[in-house]
Amino acid sequence: MELEIKNLLKQQGFSATKTRMAVLGAILKMQPASMQQLISALPDVDRATVYRTVDLFVELNIAKKVHTGFKYRVELSDSFQEHHHHLTCLRCGTVLDVHTPEIEYAIDQTASSNGFRPVRHDLEIIGYCAQCS
Amino acid sequence: MELEIKNLLKQQGFSATKTRMAVLGAILKMQPASMQQLISALPDVDRATVYRTVDLFVELNIAKKVHTGFKYRVELSDSFQEHHHHLTCLRCGTVLDVHTPEIEYAIDQTASSNGFRPVRHDLEIIGYCAQCS
DNA sequence: CTACTATTGCAATTTTGTCGCAATTTGTTA
DNA sequence: TAACAAATTGCGACAAAATTGCAATAGTAG
Missing domain, CATH: 3.30.1490.190 (Ferric-uptake regulator, C-terminal dimerisarion domain)
Structure with missing residues (x-):
């Protein structure tokens, strides 16, 4: 899964950096994860970078934002796991x-x-x- | 509709003040309305009051919060219009x-x-x- | 290895939402 | 309707969440 997404990033002209892979790893582990959860789970990654990375993932259809309760959370898009x-x-x-x-x-x-x-x-x-x- | 809700408020021990009726009017006119839309549509009502009033309406099941796009909006609850x-x-x-x-x-x-x-x-x-x- | 570009962290800022308290409005009682 | 008590509101400060510009750093291609 990580490898697949790594390739997708490169294919689209983006680098598969350690930071991005760290954010991806956190999403995989915690999904559906709130932004706050992701930010605290990644103390070495800047808050702004987490936001920007998630936005990139959403644009590339790697992740999507869904609602649970009254805030959105992030999880892998339907391309990478069954729609649910x-x-x-x-x-x-x-x-x-x-x-x-x-x-x-x-x-x-x-x-x-x-x-x-x-x-x-x-x-x-x-x-x-x-x-x- | 306004009258019905006015009575519901009183019945529950709350005043049907001008301010609350103004917020209700804005919701009726703009639903589903974002908080920011409501706040700008009601320049004479304090931001905190708009939040408090919407919260009260939600507690009393007069209004509810729904998602359209990626932020929640406010609209009348299912008690006052058909669930949709x-x-x-x-x-x-x-x-x-x-x-x-x-x-x-x-x-x-x-x-x-x-x-x-x-x-x-x-x-x-x-x-x-x-x-x- | 060098040079170029993308990415990141940092700091400042904006936006969104909350809280306590004083002032005002509302409802009540006489 | 006058006056009192309680509820409501606005104000200002504050806290949290999200965004942005820019300089420093890391990644990539030649």
Whole structure:
């Protein structure tokens, strides 16, 4: 995975620097990761650089920003892992990943029946997990 | 609508002040409205008051925060208008409201099949509208 | 190795959101 | 309606989050 992305960066004319690889590593390890989490996990990388690197990753479609609760978090884009949604627990904060064809289908149907051509979508489900219910 | 909410406020032990009604009016007119939009639309209301008022509305389930693009916006809660989702056009910025039972059903199914008790959800569809496709 | 370009850290700044408190407004009671 | 108590608001300071310009550094090609 790291190698694949390293090549993608070079291919697009960007360097696969240690710093960028460090940010990538943190995203891989913590996803979905908030900016604050990434920043604290990378004490040797400047805050501004973390922001700029994440923005670069988003532009290159390596990562994407999703919402869990009321702030966005960063995770690998759908090109590098299966498209999925998050179930966020209000009590313990656990984030569960789910993939459901039915939801995808319903979303596409709804969009096209409105003459809308969907590019992407973002679904966030908030509630209580099995343990906290 | 304003009257209904005025009564709800009083009923809950809060005053329906001019300031609060002004914030409500701005939400009604601009929804979904970003905090910055609300703040600029209400030059005579202090920034802190706008935040406090929106928070109060959210607590009382008069308004809710939703995501369109990458910051949250404020709109009336589902108690005062039909639950819906947004189709946001990348080109012209139009936001289309849609309501689809199929999506709701699929979301509930997915949540419960994971032992998750959903409280609310937020779906945002990004793409191109009929005119801009 | 040298020279050029991209990347990074740093510091300053902007934007966003919060807090305590004094002043004002609102609601109540007489 | 006058006056008091409680709720609400504005103000100013502050804190946190995000962005920017620029100089120093690291990466890359020849």
